[in-house]
Amino acid sequence: MPLTLERRMEPSRTANLLVPILSIVLALAAGGVLLWLAGVNPIETYRAMLHGAFGSAYAISETLVRATPLMLTGLAVSVAFRMLFWNIGAEGQLAMGAFAASGVALFLPKLMPGISAWLLLPLMLVGGFLGGALWALIPAMLKAFLSVNEIITTLMLNYVAILWIQYLYYGPWKDPLGFGFPGTAPFVDAAWLPRLKDTAWLPQLFNTGRLHWGLALAIVAAIVVWLILDRTRWGYEIKIIGENSRAARYAGISIVRNILLVMILSGGLAGLAGFVQVAGISHRLQQGIAVGDGYTAIIIAWLARLNPFGVLVVALLMAALFVGGDQIQISMGLPAAVAGVLQGAILFCVLGGNFFTLYRVRWTSRRAVAQTEVTG
Amino acid sequence: MTSPPLAVEMRGITKVFPGVIANENVDLEVRAGEIHALLGENGAGKSTLMNILAGLYRQDAGEIRLHGQLAQLHSPSDAIRLGVGMVHQHFKLVDSQTVAENVILGLKRPAFRLDMKRTAREIEELGARYKLAVDPGAYIWQLGVGEQQRVEILKTLYRNADILILDEPTAVLTPQESEELGQTLRRMIQEPATRGHAGNKAVIFITHKLDEVVRFSDRVTVLRGGKVEATIDTAGSSKADLARLMVGRTVVFQVEKPPFQPHVTPEQRQEVLFAVKDLHALNDKGLPALNGVSLEVHAGEILGIAGVAGNGQRELAQSITGLRKVNKGQVLVRCGGIQGKLKEVTNHTPHQIIDDGLSYVPANRLGTGLAGNLPISANLILKDYRKEPLSHGPFLDRTSIGRFAERLIGAFQITTPSAERPVRLLSGGNLQKVILAREITAGKAMLVAVNPTRGLDVGATESVQRTLLEQRAQGAGVLLVSEDLDELLAICDRIAVMYEGRVMGVMPAQDANRDELGLMMAGEHIQPEA
Numbered sequence: 054m055p056l057t058l059e060r061r062m063e064p065s066r067t068a069n070l071l072v073p074i075l076s077i078v079l080a081l082a083a084g085g086v087l088l089w090l091a092g093v094n095p096i097e098t099y100r101a102m103l104h105g106a107f108g109s110a111y112a113i114s115e116t117l118v119r120a121t122p123l124m125l126t127g128l129a130v131s132v133a134f135r136m137l138f139w140n141i142g143a144e145g146q147l148a149m150g151a152f153a154a155s156g157v158a159l160f161l162p163k164l165m166p167g168i169s170a171w172l173l174l175p176l177m178l179v180g181g182f183l184g185g186a187l188w189a190l191i192p193a194m195l196k197a198f199l200s201v202n203e204i205i206t207t208l209m210l211n212y213v214a215i216l217w218i219q220y221l222y223y224g225p226w227k228d229p230l231g232f233g234f235p236g237t238a239p240f241v242d243a244a245w246l247p248r249l250k251d252t253a254w255l256p257q258l259f260n261t262g263r264l265h266w267g268l269a270l271a272i273v274a275a276i277v278v279w280l281i282l283d284r285t286r287w288g289y290e291i292k293i294i295g296e297n298s299r300a301a302r303y304a305g306i307s308i309v310r311n312i313l314l315v316m317i318l319s320g321g322l323a324g325l326a327g328f329v330q331v332a333g334i335s336h337r338l339q340q341g342i343a344v345g346d347g348y349t350a351i352i353i354a355w356l357a358r359l360n361p362f363g364v365l366v367v368a369l370l371m372a373a374l375f376v377g378g379d380q381i382q383i384s385m386g387l388p389a390a391v392a393g394v395l396q397g398a399i400l401f402c403v404l405g406g407n408f409f410t411l412y413r414v415r416w417t418s419r420r421a422v423a424q425t426e427v428t429g
Numbered sequence: 430m431t432s433p434p435l436a437v438e439m440r441g442i443t444k445v446f447p448g449v450i451a452n453e454n455v456d457l458e459v460r461a462g463e464i465h466a467l468l469g470e471n472g473a474g475k476s477t478l479m480n481i482l483a484g485l486y487r488q489d490a491g492e493i494r495l496h497g498q499l500a501q502l503h504s505p506s507d508a509i510r511l512g513v514g515m516v517h518q519h520f521k522l523v524d525s526q527t528v529a530e531n532v533i534l535g536l537k538r539p540a541f542r543l544d545m546k547r548t549a550r551e552i553e554e555l556g557a558r559y560k561l562a563v564d565p566g567a568y569i570w571q572l573g574v575g576e577q578q579r580v581e582i583l584k585t586l587y588r589n590a591d592i593l594i595l596d597e598p599t600a601v602l603t604p605q606e607s608e609e610l611g612q613t614l615r616r617m618i619q620e621p622a623t624r625g626h627a628g629n630k631a632v633i634f635i636t637h638k639l640d641e642v643v644r645f646s647d648r649v650t651v652l653r654g655g656k657v658e659a660t661i662d663t664a665g666s667s668k669a670d671l672a673r674l675m676v677g678r679t680v681v682f683q684v685e686k687p688p689f690q691p692h693v694t695p696e697q698r699q700e701v702l703f704a705v706k707d708l709h710a711l712n713d714k715g716l717p718a719l720n721g722v723s724l725e726v727h728a729g730e731i732l733g734i735a736g737v738a739g740n741g742q743r744e745l746a747q748s749i750t751g752l753r754k755v756n757k758g759q760v761l762v763r764c765g766g767i768q769g770k771l772k773e774v775t776n777h778t779p780h781q782i783i784d785d786g787l788s789y790v791p792a793n794r795l796g797t798g799l800a801g802n803l804p805i806s807a808n809l810i811l812k813d814y815r816k817e818p819l820s821h822g823p824f825l826d827r828t829s830i831g832r833f834a835e836r837l838i839g840a841f842q843i844t845t846p847s848a849e850r851p852v853r854l855l856s857g858g859n860l861q862k863v864i865l866a867r868e869i870t871a872g873k874a875m876l877v878a879v880n881p882t883r884g885l886d887v888g889a890t891e892s893v894q895r896t897l898l899e900q901r902a903q904g905a906g907v908l909l910v911s912e913d914l915d916e917l918l919a920i921c922d923r924i925a926v927m928y929e930g931r932v933m934g935v936m937p938a939q940d941a942n943r944d945e946l947g948l949m950m951a952g953e954h955i956q957p958e959a
């Protein structure tokens with residue numbers, strides 16, 4: 054085999070810069086070939102995608118709407134990963150956050166008729182956070198006290214959470230007036246996250262679209278996460294544990310306590326994603342809340358190298374890819390599968406490119422290989 | 430007589446890391462059939478130079494010839510192919526695999542079917558030939574450091590190395606083990622090189638122990654600040670000569686131990702600062718490691734623990750610092766220094782014990798003592814980040830942290846261009862200094878230190894020993910675990926010998942002699958425990 058892979062001993066700075074750029078170029082080229090095979094003009098399709106994601110105020114607003122839950126779940130996953138706690142369960146934590154926020158939105162107004170949005174929304178937010186946090190606490194405790202592998206538990210609990218909310222909106226919480234539509238009754242108005250276009254004091258950049266205050270929540274969350282990681286003792290402890298848990302123990306840092314606390318934060322952030330989806334978009338608990346953002350979050354976290362602000366940027370690009378992909382189905386009349394394949398090709402190249410910052414490929418001549426003799 | 434052919438010829442080697450010139454225009458010639466020692470202060474660039482020869486780093490300038498042939502070393506596998514084998518300063522073995530699995534790890538030959546039986550047999554044969562006995566079926570985690578090192582050497586021999594590089598191989602070995610290693614190396618250089626090269630195998634070894642240089646090596650190259658200071662024949666040069674070449678000044682080998690402690694009154698000297706009573710604990714494998722150890726460390730005293738590695742010293746240190754469960758017995762610590770009260774801290778958390786003022790220099794620096802990818806500053810505050818002024822409530826104070834780090838880097842002469850570099854980029858000796866700086870800064874009254882001078886150059890060793898003595902003069906109590914008898918004899922007040930988890934005896938350092946200590950280390954009772 055004349056091609057060999059070698060781990061880079063010193064991370065290459067050129068590779069760090071060049072690889073992401075090259076992989077995006079490659080991704081576009083590979084996607085272009087696919088599109089060409091599907092019988093459409095690649096350049097035009099890319100233009101349509103870009104236009105679909107950023108071409109108008111409405112498009113930008115849709116992209117930001119799509120990005121918001123990705124930002125929150127991306128942050129959720131990246132704090133846990135910082136400590137090498139493999140939380141694959143953001144999807145389930147998002148579902149439980151949506152469940153808890155919906156519970157508050159549906160039942161509190163019945164107890165307190167006429168409750169104001171200033172009270173109801175914060176309570177829903179807290180509910181969403183706690184829903185995700187408590188759900189995340191289950192695998193955290195299993196790991197902290199019984200050393201149960203968290204990859205398995207967090208993943209399995211996703212199915213439980215998703216089936217649980219399905220049970221609710223198909224069963225006990227189903228809207229009796231909903232003509233059999235799977236979902237709860239719509240929330241009262243006070244439980245709707247205001248849209249930016251309805252916020253009078255804002256300059257009218259967004260006089261259209263569904264963009265809501267959840268985006269601000271995601272940005273604040275990123276700042277808070279950054280502050281925690283960079284400026285607090287707690288963040289310092291998380292980093293030490295992530296780097297070397299033995300050194301952490303030696304320094305008197307409690308690993309059990311940190312697993313629990315970090316998962317409360319991580320699950321809570323994912324729960325907030327559930328909250329913004331029900332309070333900002335669907336205004337009820339229904340099908341289409343848990344659409345894989347908890348898994349996409351893992352890719353986002355890695356591409357952002359676990360940096361909170363990086364998560365915001367990568368989530369935005371990912372959302373653009375999704376929204377743009379949806380748009381070309383409409384504007385170019387492409388089948389949904391083509392958009393999906395294109396998204397896949399782009400992700401594949403970008404993730405694959407990451408590999409080359411760590412490894413390099415080298416051409417070894419046959420002669421040299423023949424010399425490789427090892428004897429006992 | 431013509432001189433033997435050259436096995437290694439490095440010419441004009443330069444290697445620059447961001448902010449550091451690790452090697453500058455270095456020439457190194459190693460003859461076939463010689464043991465060549467590489468000497469230099471911490472951070473002088475020894476490991477870097479050898480990593481270049483082993484294909485781990487690529488030089489920025491200069492060329493390498495192996496057995497007269499120009500060699501392009503792009504990767505460790507290139508170097509292995511050309512017969513260069515290296516045993517690194519920090520071993521690179523897989524803990525959860527067996528010796529045999531580690532030896533064949535990374536080899537291309539057994540494509541799909543592994544014949545482990547044959548491999549095991551080959552390893553045993555090699556071991557017998559070079560007197561490097563290890564059980565091929567044993568797991569790495571079951572082995573002591575000395576054995577692990579044998580595995581590393583066997584690994585290179587199995588790959589048929591003609592040029593063997595050892596980076597501080599004896600830092601972790603007992604004197605006996607070092608002696609055996611020396612014999613093994615002597616045997617190696619009597620073997621002809623393979624691959625059709627002229628002459629015998631060659632060995633390059635890095636060490637800070639000048640005795641070994643004088644005893645084992647044929648020639649020495651001394652590096653200073655990344656440049657070659659000199660290459661000389663070992664025969665005819667003394668330890669003092671070598672030290673002068675290394676440091677550029679005359680070095681005192683014996684630090685002066687003041688007999689009395691000016692700041693400590695005789696009454697205070699009677700005070701026990703920390704103690705263990707009838708301590709029992711298990712080792713990692715679940716076997717008894719401590720079988721009733723009782724010791725007391727007084728104010729203004731350095732109590733040495735001598736013993737062959739693996740007789741419970743590590744477990745003793747861990748039990749005292751809360752990192753290992755104590756099954757029976759007591760750990761007592763005087764909180765708040767000399768004026769404080771002695772209280773029981775058995776099985777308290779490491780955090781509580783740190784708060785009680787006990788510092789700890791662990792044996793395994795990158796494994797336990799440091800977080801490699803984090804900056805030097807983050808590692809320096811590891812024990813103090815909870816305190817003012819480094820943090821206020823939940824928040825870290827980055828300005829104070831920066832100042833704190835700069836102060837320690839200056840005080841301990843840690844060679845680095847900045848406090849914000851990942852600590853793993855430091856040279857081996859500077860890693861050790863980071864831990865020491867953190868653990869023996871002023872105001873720490875109680876210290877447990879395991880091999881604190883391991884891997885330090887003569888100058889740094891001297892300054893650490895001096896620091897320990899200064900702490901003692903301030904009334905601190907130190908428990909010093911060391912495999913280096915000379916060090917123990919030089920700076921301890923009393924020396925206890927451990928054997929199979931027991932204390933064989935405690936004696937005042939001025940009455941102790943090497944022979945008696947040696948007998949006790951081998952398990953003989955000289956004097957009943959006081």
Ligand SMILES: Nc1ncnc2c1ncn2[C@@H]1O[C@H](COP(=O)(O)OP(=O)(O)OP(=O)(O)O)[C@@H](O)[C@H]1O
Pocket residue numbers: 063446447449450451469470471472473474475476477478518844845854855856857858859884
């Ligand atoms: N991978 C690296 N990246 C950046 N700097 C490095 C790297 N490796 C070594 N250095 C720097 O190069 C210098 C020489 O280091 P080297 O490890 O060669 O020293 P050494 O002579 O082996 O010292 P010691 O006796 O302490 O092991 C040091 O200042 C070190 O910080």
Ligand SMILES: [Mg+2]
Pocket residue numbers: 475476477518596856857858
């Ligand atoms: Mg070194």
